[in-house]
Amino acid sequence: MACCVLQITGLIFGGVGMVGTLAATVMPQWRVSAHIDSNIVVFETTWEGLWMDCISQLGIRLQCKFYDSILALPQPLEAFRALMCVAVVLSIISFLMAIVGVKYTHRTKDDLQGISIFILAAGIAFLLTGILVLIPVSWTGGSIIRDFYDPKVPTPLKRELGAALYVGWVSAGLLIIAGAMYCSF
16 A cells, blocks of 8 residues: 555656656746845846847736857757757656556456566656756756856856756656655655
8 A cells, every 4th residue: 555655756846857857947046136236226137048038028018038059058058958968858757657657557467577668768767857857957056056156157147046946856856756655665
């Protein structure tokens, strides 16, 4: 019975991690403009994501623009895009493998060895997905913090951590926990 509860819990964590990975990939709030001046009135907020930049004016009007050229992007951004896309696909595959493994664990008691290998593969895929999400999210967070405290970076170019990074960290944690649960079977 405890095995079933852990499998269902791992499936829920993996599903939420999968949705969070997809959300973090498409959200434009990876880097958010930092307002450090003594000026209280802020008219524009800038968001920078993997796929587009957005400008919010007075919280009323939002304008987003996709990046013009894939070849003109910085190399880290290209790598982060690739890692997040691979993570999205791998999270969907691992979630589907976990569904099949959990479903057939409850139905068949004959071939437990084959089912446990299937669940182990889902666990390893969840762990790998969590690591793939953790790399670009943590790297971006580290570069934002480094640039924020660097006195050589001009104040208008300083950014803060965006909501997509927090979603990415939570998703990576949930995926790693789900993978650990499935690998423990």
